[in-house]
Amino acid sequence: MKGFKNVVYMSLTLGMLFYSIPQLEFRDVGSLPMVFSSIWIVMALLVTASHLHQILGVDEEKRKEMSRINRMKKWQLEQLVQGRRKLLQFRK
Known part of the structure; x- marks a missing residue:
């Protein structure tokens, strides 16, 4: 039961990530929308990694x-x- 919450949150984060990737802009290198998109994806991946870390019980x-x-x-x-x-x- 302990890891269930982490699995749900990780699934929600991955779903949000897969939903948003086609809508994010990566055309102009260095533009504000591209910087935002890159930072947003990195943050979503960090959240996913932290939940995976908890699920695997590394600590x-x-x-x-x-x-x-x-x-x-x-x-x-x-x-x-x-x-x-x-x-x-x-x-x-």
């Missing part, structure tokens, strides 16, 4: 590693706080 291993690191930092912070509580109790 899954990195996400697991970051989760493990965050759990360890949280545990260390808890140990530090508990240690200070013990020190404060001895001072009373």
